[in-house]
Amino acid sequence: MKKKILIFGGTGTLGSNFIINSQEKYNLVCNFHKTKIFFDKVKYIKILDKKFDLLKIENKIKSINPNIIINFAALTDIDYCEKYPTVSKNINLIIPKILSKICKKLKIKFIHTSTDQFYKIDKKFKNEKDKTSNLNIYAKHKLAAEKIILKNSKENVVIRTNFFGHSLYKNKSINKLIEKIKFREKLYLFDDYYFTPIYSFELVEIIKKIIEKKICGLFNVVGNDRISKYEFTKKIANLYNISNPNFEVSNLKEGKLFAKRNKDLSLSNEKIKKLLKIKIPSIDEQLKKFTEYDTYVKTKKLSQIPYGKHTINHQDINFVKKILKSKNLTQGDFIKETEIKIANYVGSKYAVAVSSATAGLHLSYMALGISERKRVVTSPITFLSTSNAALYCGSMPLFSDIEKENLNLSTEKLEDLIKKNKDISCITPVHFAGLSKNMREINYLKKKYKLKIVEDAAHALGAKYECGSMVGSCKYSDLCVFSFHPVKIIAGGEGGVITTNSDLLYKKLTSLRTHGVIQDSTKFKNKAIAFTNNQINNWYYEMNDLGYHYRQTDIHSALIYSQMNRINYFLNRRKKIADYYDDYFKNIKYLDLYQKGFREFSSNHLYIINMKFNRKLSRNYLMNELNKRNIFTQVHYIPLPLQWYYKKLGYKMKGLENSFEYYKNCLSLPIYTDLSINKQNYIIDCLEEIITN
Ligand SMILES: Cc1ncc(COP(=O)(O)O)c(C=O)c1O
Numbered sequence: 088m089k090k091k092i093l094i095f096g097g098t099g100t101l102g103s104n105f106i107i108n109s110q111e112k113y114n115l116v117c118n119f120h121k122t123k124i125f126f127d128k129v130k131y132i133k134i135l136d137k138k139f140d141l142l143k144i145e146n147k148i149k150s151i152n153p154n155i156i157i158n159f160a161a162l163t164d165i166d167y168c169e170k171y172p173t174v175s176k177n178i179n180l181i182i183p184k185i186l187s188k189i190c191k192k193l194k195i196k197f198i199h200t201s202t203d204q205f206y207k208i209d210k211k212f213k214n215e216k217d218k219t220s221n222l223n224i225y226a227k228h229k230l231a232a233e234k235i236i237l238k239n240s241k242e243n244v245v246i247r248t249n250f251f252g253h254s255l256y257k258n259k260s261i262n263k264l265i266e267k268i269k270f271r272e273k274l275y276l277f278d279d280y281y282f283t284p285i286y287s288f289e290l291v292e293i294i295k296k297i298i299e300k301k302i303c304g305l306f307n308v309v310g311n312d313r314i315s316k317y318e319f320t321k322k323i324a325n326l327y328n329i330s331n332p333n334f335e336v337s338n339l340k341e342g343k344l345f346a347k348r349n350k351d352l353s354l355s356n357e358k359i360k361k362l363l364k365i366k367i368p369s370i371d372e373q374l375k376k377f378t379e380y381d382t383y384v385k386t387k388k389l390s391q392i393p394y395g396k397h398t399i400n401h402q403d404i405n406f407v408k409k410i411l412k413s414k415n416l417t418q419g420d421f422i423k424e425t426e427i428k429i430a431n432y433v434g435s436k437y438a439v440a441v442s443s444a445t446a447g448l449h450l451s452y453m454a455l456g457i458s459e460r461k462r463v464v465t466s467p468i469t470f471l472s473t474s475n476a477a478l479y480c481g482s483m484p485l486f487s488d489i490e491k492e493n494l495n496l497s498t499e500k501l502e503d504l505i506k507k508n509k510d511i512s513c514i515t516p517v518h519f520a521g522l523s524k525n526m527r528e529i530n531y532l533k534k535k536y537k538l539k540i541v542e543d544a545a546h547a548l549g550a551k552y553e554c555g556s557m558v559g560s561c562k563y564s565d566l567c568v569f570s571f572h573p574v575k576i577i578a579g580g581e582g583g584v585i586t587t588n589s590d591l592l593y594k595k596l597t598s599l600r601t602h603g604v605i606q607d608s609t610k611f612k613n614k615a616i617a618f619t620n621n622q623i624n625n626w627y628y629e630m631n632d633l634g635y636h637y638r639q640t641d642i643h644s645a646l647i648y649s650q651m652n653r654i655n656y657f658l659n660r661r662k663k664i665a666d667y668y669d670d671y672f673k674n675i676k677y678l679d680l681y682q683k684g685f686r687e688f689s690s691n692h693l694y695i696i697n698m699k700f701n702r703k704l705s706r707n708y709l710m711n712e713l714n715k716r717n718i719f720t721q722v723h724y725i726p727l728p729l730q731w732y733y734k735k736l737g738y739k740m741k742g743l744e745n746s747f748e749y750y751k752n753c754l755s756l757p758i759y760t761d762l763s764i765n766k767q768n769y770i771i772d773c774l775e776e777i778i779t780n
Contacts (some may be wrong), residue, residue, distance in 0.1 A: 089114040090298070093153035095186065096160030097129070100254045100261075101200060104287040105159065109295060116151050118160075119772055125717055131769050133776065139181060145189045155298060156190055157198040158183050161229075165204065168225040169346035179228035184235050191239040196303075198244040198294065199236050202229050203282065203309065203352040205247075211313060212283070212355035215247075215305050223346040237305060244297055245305045247354060252287025253380065261323075268324050268332045275337040276317035282352040283309040284319060286373035288380065296363050306362075307354040312370035322370070326378050392770065394721040395574030395693070398657070398760040406649035410641045417640040425644040426584070428651050433548075433559025435567070435586035437593040440644055441600055444545040444570030444583035446637035448476035451541045451566040451585055452513070453634075454595040457482045461512035464504060465543070466496050467726040467746045469517040473543045474727050477515075483736070485511060486728055488743045493682055494695075495524040497745070498532065505536050513539040518547035520723070521576070521661075521690035522682050523558050530563035545570035546692035548577060549658045553688065559586045566592060571643070574759075576657055576690050577650035579643045603634030660760045661691035664767060668694055668756065671771050677778055681753075693723055694758040697749075704778060706754060712777045718770055721755045 090113050096102040097117035103126075106115060110128040119131040134147045148156070161179055162168055168175035183199055190197040204226045205219035221227035233245045254260045267274060285308065293308050314322075317336055324332040339350055356367060368376070410421060422440050430438040441447045457463055463477040467486040474484040487504045490497045496516050505511050516529055523544070533540050540563065544550070548569045550558040559567045567586045571579030587593055598605050610631070611617040617627050639647075650657075665686050672678055679697035682689060700706045710720050726746050728738035740747050757770060 090155060091116065091151070091153045092298075093134075093148065093151055093156045094118065094129075095135070095156070095158045095182065096200075098255075099159055099161070100252045101250060101287050101290065102159035103255050104252045105157070105291045105294065108288060108291045112295070116153065119769075119776075125769060127763065127765065130765055131772060133772055135182065139177075139185060141185060141189070144185060145192070148189055148195075149193060153195060155196045155198060156186055157200075157294070158186055159200050161200065161202075163202070163225070165223055165225045165348070166345040168228070169223055172224045172228075175224055175228050179225065180232045183232040187236045187239045187243065190243070196242045196244070197236060197240065198246070198297070199232065201233050201245050201247045202226070203247055203249045203307075203354050204348070205230055206349050206351070208349075209351065211281075211351060212353050213307075214355045215307060215358055222349060225346065233305070242303050244303050246290075246294065246297075247305070247307045248285060248290060248309055249282050249352060249354075250285050250287045250290050251377070252290075253377070264320065265323060265327060268320070268329050269327065271331070271333040273333045273335060274320065275335050275342065276315075276320050277339050277342060278315045278317040278336050279338045279350055280316045280348070280352075281313050281350065282316070282319075283311070283313050283354050283356070284370065284373075285310040285356075285367070286377050288376065289367065289373055293359065293363065293365070296365070300363065302362060306359045307356050308359050309354045309356050310370055310373060311356065311367050313351075313353040314370060319370075322374055326374055391717050391719060392757045392762070392766055393574075393719045393759075394755050394757050396759040396761070397573040397578035399578070400653075402652065403646055403649045406645040407642055410645045413641075415641055417638065417642075419641040421641040421644045421648065422639060425639075425648040425651070428648055429559075429569075429584050430586060432651065432654070433557045433567075433586055435559055435561050436588040436590075437586065439585045439587070439593065439596040439600065440639040440647075441583045441585060441637045442639055442643075443472075443581050443637075444543075444568050444572070445472035445476060446600070446635070447568035447570075447583040447585045448472055448515075448541065448543065449479050449635070450596050450599050450637060451568060452476050452480045452482070453599055454592050455513055455539045455541070455565065457513060459483075460510050462508065462510045463513045463515050463541075464501065464508070464511050465515040466517045466519065467728055467740075467743050468494060468519060468724055468749060469543060469727065470545070470724055471727065471730070472545070473515055473517055474733075486726075486738070486743060486746075488745050489519070489749065490524070491745050491749070493522060493524045493685060494519045494749060495522065496529065498525050498528040500742070501529070502532055505532060505538070511536075511538065513541060515541045515543050517543040517545075518550060518558060519693075520682060520695060521546045521550050521692035522685050522688060523547055523550055523552055524685070526552050526563040527554065533563075540564035540566075542567040544568060545572075545575065545583075547690050548575065549654055550690040551688045558690075561586055561588050565589060571647050571650075574692075576661075576692060577647060577654055579639075579647040579650070582639050582643045582647055584647075599632060599634040600637040601634060602636060603630045603632030604628050605631050657760050658690060660762075661758060662686055662689075664758050664762055665689075665691045665694050667764070667767055668758075668771070672696070675775075681749075691758065693755045695723065695753050695755050697752045698754055699752055709754065709774075709777060713770075713773060716769075716773045718757065718773055720757070722750070722753060723755050724750075726750050 092113045094117045115129045117129050119133040187197045207220045251261050254262045426438040457480040459481045464485040465473050477484040488500045542564045547558045556562045569584050571582035
């Protein structure tokens with residue numbers, strides 16, 4: 088079984104480098120600390136808070152039950168520690184003290200990283216037995232921590248080191264130094280300040296050996312080469328081929344640093360080398376490795392967590408490859424196959440593949456004859472496409488308010504509006520976030536007022552009406568439009584499909600998506616050039632209407648076909664993720680949920696929380712803080728009448744109070760097939776941490 092290791096300081100250079108090179112080998116849990124760095128395989132749990140409540144920390148550690156705790160956390164800016172001793176004490180002494188005390192009680196091995204800053208003596212390559220002293224505040228706290236840790240258990244390990252490594256932050260440690268050298272920033276470098284640096288990955292390998300060989304005690308784990316800070320920086324400039332760096336040689340005395348320092352920090356690594364029977368590469372070899380690993384490290388960092396994302400597998404790739412190798416990239420056989428697959432899935436007579444849902448909405452309105460005097464009514468809480476498609480037809484869309492809980496059109500308000508506007512000829516309900524509500528009632532209005540219905544089901548492939556029929560079966564509508572944009576339920580790159588049970592609409596749609604060209608030769612009007620001796624001319628095609636080029640390519644279609652094979656899996660995953668959030672959020676006071684009782688009907692395209700934002704906690708602040716932690720949320724949507732273009736057309740939010748209230752408080756959290764439970768816990772933890780602090 089993998090060893091379980093609990094890490095503190097997992098976001099710093101050494102901690103994150105340890106994670107990068109051991110996340111496969113060990114079962115890693117990391118104390119959650121506000122930061123951007125996050126690894127997919129690590130479980131993040133908030134263990135420490137500002138109060139250092141011993142019992143709470145102990146209970147959390149107990150529940151994690153690690154074999155080993157490693158503390159990489161340290162405040163290493165020596166001058167800062169000198170100026171702010173309390174901060175230094177908390178991080179460099181109190182935290183390791185508490186952790187090692189708990190480790191002692193719970194019989195957990197404790198590994199702690201320390202420093203080379205302890206010496207007054209003028210000796211090169213100091214060993215573990217050489218006399219130490221409290222040269223400065225930093226040294227004082229680190230030394231006190233070492234003593235406690237080593238006293239608490241013979242099993243414990245203290246590692247004195249001085250390392251260089253890749254920081255996952257651009258502006259930290261050596262990354263910052265490299266930037267400065269590259270930009271020829273003036274650097275004052277001491278040629279009388281010596282150390283024995285080790286490359287962090289080398290150090291990580293040694294720590295792993297220390298763990299495997301179960302050794303314990305105090306060790307210097309440093310490089311072989313004693314080198315001045317000036318020489319070291321010069322080597323880095325050479326490695327990156329930076330000519331004429333702006334260096335000025337200086338010395339410690341001239342540096343006038345705030346905290347006292349010993350000129351020679353060099354340590355001897357003989358003890359650890361002998362014990363582990365290892366060789367440590369020279370500084371040049373280590374620096375070479377460092378540059379080689381530069382990109383490798385970046386790829387190991389957490390991928391960002393977007394609010395929505397596609398999932399592609401080998402089958403998808405093979406389907407697309409097949410098309411790429413075939414004779415037709417577009418207008419081949421695949422379109423038909425995908426249309427049949429979708430029609431069968433939703434239970435409609437026809438499906439018409441188009442280049443996007445926006446195109447699908449436009450064609451639907453065209454097929455229904457929407458025009459200046461035939462208006463569409465829809466929800467203001469939707470993407471631009473729903474109403475823009477009406478504008479394309481020269482029709483000014485109308486907006487009707489939503490219901491507070493389920494965020495779909497309110498039928499009462501809809502009927503009021505229909506009564507007042509005799510030119511309404513089409514209702515476009517938006518199955519918002521994947522939920523379709525009130526379709527039976529809307530269908531009742533359709534019949535009562537002799538209207539048409541186009542469902543905007545861009546979010547809702549796989550969703551069900553309340554009666555249990557599939558959205559897309561057109562049980563209550565004339566036409567239904569889905570989107571295959573990558574954040575949607577299935578990804579086609581771009582793409583959309585219109586479903587219908589009407590023969591007439593089907594024919595119109597297939598013609599309109601290809602410039603208004605018709606296929607049926609019995610309908611050709613321009614007989615003079617269509618036929619020769621009653622035979623159709625080979626080259627002939629006829630445009631009967633002004634249509635558009637809204638076809639789907641076979642490449643997109645193949646991807647959609649392949650993704651359709653896994654739609655049930657996608658839907659199950661989304662439902663699980665929504666349920667998990669629901670379960671966690673149900674007892675949280677500061678946060679309300681929408682559409683909560685309807686997850687089983689929904690495709691769960693979006694997961695939206697109601698935050699009741701205010702001045703103290705604004706949406707911008709929350710989104711920014713989440714962004715910093717690599718979590719990307721979104722607002723779905725800005726009500727359409729508030730869009731500048733619509734404002735200019737004279738639209739207002741009057742009568743749309745529920746929509747406005749919703750807009751002020753909503754935030755969409757990440758939800759997509761591959762969102763792991765680890766990431767979901769991380770999102771929840773981050774949200775809680777930001778909101779409660
Ligand atoms: C509600 C709604 N309708 C229509 C669309 C348009 O979809 P597409 O990008 O496929 O044109 C979207 C896209 O996000 C949408 O959210």
